[in-house]
Amino acid sequence: MTTPDLTPSGADHDVVVIGAGPAGMACVATLLAETSLTVGLVDAGHGAGGQYWRQPAPVPTPHPGEPAPRRAGLHHDLATFHRLRDALDRGAASGRLATRFAHHVWSVTANDPGPVAEGGFAVHVVDRSGRPGDESTSTITGRALVIATGAFDRALPFPGWDLPGVMTVGGLQALLKAGDVAAGRRVAIGGTGPFLLPVAAALAARGSTVVGVFEANHPVRWLRESRAVARNVGKLGEGAGYAATLLRHRVPLRPRRMIVAAHGTDRVEAVSVARVGRDGRPVEGSAERHTVDAVGVGWGFTPQLDIAVTLGLRLTRDRGGTPVVEVDRLHRSSRPRVYAAGETCGVGGAALALVEGRLAARGVAHDLTGADPASHPAPGPDGVAAVRLGAFADAIISAHPVPVGWVDALTDETIVCRCEEVRFGAVRAAIEAGATDARQVKQLTRTGMGWCQGRVCGYAAALLSAGAPGEPDERLIGAPMPLGALAQTDDQHDAM
Amino acid sequence: MSEFDTSFDFDGRRVPFRPGQTLGAALVAAGTTAWRTTRLEGRPRGLFCGIGVCFDCLLTVDGHANQRACLVVARDGMTALTQEGTGHDDT
Amino acid sequence: MKVIVVGAGIVGTACAEALTREGIEVVVVDRLPVGAGTTSRGEGNILLSDKAPGAEMALAQLSRRTWLEVGDLVGRESIELEEKGGVVVATTHQGLGSLISFADRQRAAGVMALEVEDPLVLEPHLSPSLPGAMHYPEDMQVQPVLAASRMLVLAQQRGAQFRCGLEVAGALTDTNGAVSGIRTTSGEVIEADAVVNAAGTWGGVVGERLGGPIPVLPRRGFVLVTEPLPPMVRHKVYTADYVENVESSGEGLETSCVVEGTHGGTVLIGASRERVGFDTSLRVDVVETLARQAIAIFPFLADVNLLRVYRGFRPYCPDHLPVIGPDPRAPGVLHACGHEGAGIGLATGTGRLITDYLTGARKSEPGAEFAALLPDRFVGAESASESASESVAEQVPAL
Structure with a gap:
């Protein structure tokens, strides 16, 4: 892959932004508007938007007369999305922005500084825009790197969670947003956090019966964080909107409840729901059964840190103990010329991600345009907004802990690692034999060694073995690819 | 039968899809929730995370095993197969 | 005591x-x-x-x-101890010659080394174009x-x-x-x-x-891990130049391919050798070279997914x-x-x-x-x- 107009350093772009969700889009739009830097934007999706503004894959030749997808009520703040997408389109038309969608980043490495060049970063990608079997690999280089890779749903095992029809709430949402498909006609939603509400509301609006939103915590907990909440009335309004939708569709919002089992043989047919006591444990004898054909569960989100860990960025913890990238006010990481924005710096929602994307763009602009790297330009109104929204995100995280009693629902037969089909009994035995973290559990039981590389079960394995989220796994391969695609990569190293 | 005139073949039956949909979305819309059996216990699996992270929704597409149904965009005339175990012949 | x-x-x-x-x-x-x-x-x-x-x-x-x-x-199964045997393949006719004379010396030391007429009988998925191989039934594997x-x-x-x-x-x-x-x-x-x-x-x-x-001193190595597969690679299979590389003292990168299946179904592809101290960064060219070498021995690997790469630091003396x-x-x-x-x-x-x-x-x-x-x-x-x-x-x- 070559780009005719190389930057002075010999890199393809001044900046490579990984992730085209709200943070990445805002960052790119700001770079285009406020600087003359060239930008490469990479995303695994088929277009911009990320999970928040997920869209169907673009269709080359729209079919006339085809029924319009029912998209009303699915997306929040679509005007912002359209404004950012238009900015990206203009940047691409002007030649300053190169987008690569359906490209999965499998590694990022630092370029050695050459005699002339200043180093920078090489982003190694797998192109999946073609048909299965047509994958190819290539490399995109930039003087600076912005990591805006978002987060994915955090799941916890419970009996029957491996039955078809049980999904993450994010999965239910993705089906609605990208496919216009409701996963079921009778759906139970469970877990914790404000994200349960929009998914339930969207399903209800789409005609599904939501038998309940089983929120393990209680909304009253928000009041303890009243200062942060009071300064974010807008965010509360968003929540009130979902609540109104739920009320209109008679969706029961059931605080202090958790789904403790899914039942069925070849697919989910029912769930058991228990009351969560003050001690965070399911109350014995409180279980009620609901007939369903789909289930959505979510316990918050895990930031996607594979690239950050590979690059050795310094991490910190959010208020729930989850590892996130440590950044300064302009979203510089501990490594020069590497920036992080959005959920990778702490899960805080789209509004915060937009602000952080803009701040990261200003950090890049400041550092790449010759300003004194030690000076810190004032972050301005976005800096103020980031503090306010960050406080709100902290309040949300504090109000939605994972109740300790999730473990009580497990039996020795419960699958913990879905890929390698490792049951809780085996994990428990490894812990009793002395495994003190998820890595030890993995080595002894294969938990987390399969296709997903522990992205799904790693959080549970850490809680079970260490009682807290551990250091994030180092994954030198961020996305799988056929060995053949890797072997074809440019031939400049063949001499070795 | 369908409001769409585009379709792919799944285990010998025609599954219609709206252009832009993934194989997984079209299968779920058609009432199919599982299209893989696990390699150790032969248990059925379908979509779980829906965004390419969990690899539970693997199937064989146009002869290529282990494709994520939640990511592969459906194309007219594609052939998808339920995937058993590793997706590779045991020879 | x-x-x-x-x-x-x-x-x-x-x-x-x-x-x-x-x-x-x-x-x-x-x-x-x-x-x-x-x-x-x-x-x-x-x-x-x-x-x-x-x-x-x-x-x-x-x-x-x-x-x-x-x-x-402790139970062989519990540590995945397998007497699977090793197959050393030559990639050139000259390499086959040195492999055979090396095996002669090993036999004198009591090692069982069998010349293989048709490597495909032992490993059906090997590339048919390899000139020859040696079978070492005593080689084993453990987790x-x-x-x-x-x-x-x-x-x-x-x-x-x-x-x-x-x-x-x-x-x-x-x-x-x-x-x-x-x-x-x-x-x-x-x-x-x-x-x-x-x-x-x-x-x-x-x-x-x-x-x-x-x-x-540390000598860095990367190992590639594939998706789980049915048993496609039965032995520990490696190329004859592996022996040479192990004994080399070069500071630069050396790769020579070792391919083997595991109990869990994955195929492991090693092994690079570099003297770079405790540098933890990934070298993409190393991964690419190992992929190419593995596919040259086992062509079916071209369609197999790479899931993971792990890195270790071998302790070596001069x-x-x-x-x-x-x-x-x-x-x-x-x-x-x-x-x-x-x-x-x-x-x-x-x-x-x-x-x-x-x-x-x-x-x-x-x-x-x-x-x-x-x-x-x-x-x-x-x-x-x-x-x-x-x-x-x-x-x-x-x-």
Whole structure:
């Protein structure tokens, strides 16, 4: 892959932004508007938007007369999305922005500084825009790197969670947003956090019966964080909107409840729901059964840190103990010329991600345009907004802990690692034999060694073995690819 | 039968899809929730995370095993197969 | 007798198993849990096929027998110990010639090496264009972390203690100057009659702290792990140039392909060798080269997904031989490290030798069997050991 107009350093772009969700889009739009830097934007999706503004894959030749997808009520703040997408389109038309969608980043490495060049970063990608079997690999280089890779749903095992029809709430949402498909006609939603509400509301609006939103915590907990909440009335309004939708569709919002089992043989047919006591444990004898054909569960989100860990960025913890990238006010990481924005710096929602994307763009602009790297330009109104929204995100995280009693629902037969089909009994035995973290559990039981590389079960394995989220796994391969695609990569190293 | 005139073949039956949909979305819309059996216990699996992270929704597409149904965009005339175990012949 | 074993990797746990088998009291100490260092980054090779006749070959043969004993004690299945055999393939006709003459020398040392008429009979998915191969039925495979864990548990059942989270700061010495225990960085004192340095890649640092510096250096390697597959690769298959690369002292990158299936269904593809200190970064060209080499041997791998790459730091000595035996400069200290990429395979024999030296069943004297592995060879070469421990001590990350 070559780009005719190389930057002075010999890199393809001044900046490579990984992730085209709200943070990445805002960052790119700001770079285009406020600087003359060239930008490469990479995303695994088929277009911009990320999970928040997920869209169907673009269709080359729209079919006339085809029924319009029912998209009303699915997306929040679509005007912002359209404004950012238009900015990206203009940047691409002007030649300053190169987008690569359906490209999965499998590694990022630092370029050695050459005699002339200043180093920078090489982003190694797998192109999946073609048909299965047509994958190819290539490399995109930039003087600076912005990591805006978002987060994915955090799941916890419970009996029957491996039955078809049980999904993450994010999965239910993705089906609605990208496919216009409701996963079921009778759906139970469970877990914790404000994200349960929009998914339930969207399903209800789409005609599904939501038998309940089983929120393990209680909304009253928000009041303890009243200062942060009071300064974010807008965010509360968003929540009130979902609540109104739920009320209109008679969706029961059931605080202090958790789904403790899914039942069925070849697919989910029912769930058991228990009351969560003050001690965070399911109350014995409180279980009620609901007939369903789909289930959505979510316990918050895990930031996607594979690239950050590979690059050795310094991490910190959010208020729930989850590892996130440590950044300064302009979203510089501990490594020069590497920036992080959005959920990778702490899960805080789209509004915060937009602000952080803009701040990261200003950090890049400041550092790449010759300003004194030690000076810190004032972050301005976005800096103020980031503090306010960050406080709100902290309040949300504090109000939605994972109740300790999730473990009580497990039996020795419960699958913990879905890929390698490792049951809780085996994990428990490894812990009793002395495994003190998820890595030890993995080595002894294969938990987390399969296709997903522990992205799904790693959080549970850490809680079970260490009682807290551990250091994030180092994954030198961020996305799988056929060995053949890797072997074809440019031939400049063949001499070795 | 369908409001769409585009379709792919799944285990010998025609599954219609709206252009832009993934194989997984079209299968779920058609009432199919599982299209893989696990390699150790032969248990059925379908979509779980829906965004390419969990690899539970693997199937064989146009002869290529282990494709994520939640990511592969459906194309007219594609052939998808339920995937058993590793997706590779045991020879 | 009471012995402290520093290191809960494959070598330390094998020492603990062998020592407790003789009724010796053992305390194993490590900064990290069992098998968390280079042990967890290995492929689990128990090989005779890659050894030239000499002390290392003799140790490999002793280790092979001892691995089978350990397998019988803990259950072969529980540590995934498999007598799968090795197949060494030549990629050129010239390479086949050297492979055959190398095998002749090995046979003289008692190794079973069979010339293969048609490699495809042994490995049906091999590239049909390879000129020839040699079959080594005695090569075996084991899952290293399971093996270390099981050997440690067995030793604990015989009364050994495992103290996780302790780092050695220095040695205690008695009035005669002999080592009588260790001090840890947390200030704890543990007394013992002998201390075994089984700290693997960190053996240089530990040796220094115990008063017996040895030149153990890291040699980085990457291993590729595929998606789970049905059994497609039956043996441990590698190219003949692997042997040459292991014995090379080049600073640059060397890759020669080792391909093998695992109990879990994944295929492991190794192994690169680089002397870059403890640099943890990924080299993309290494991964690409290994992929190309593996596909050249097994063409079906082109359509197989790469899921994971792991990286480890092999502990190597400049002469590519492990350091096993009492240190004459620090009475009471015995070394059991520097096995480079062969530590899994050589661990059990090492445990046996250490036990024999401690019980007096074996004398550490010039000319004796395994004398070439004694630390004596580094005594008097203090300048070399100094520079080695310096560069290792610079940065000692937890893996």
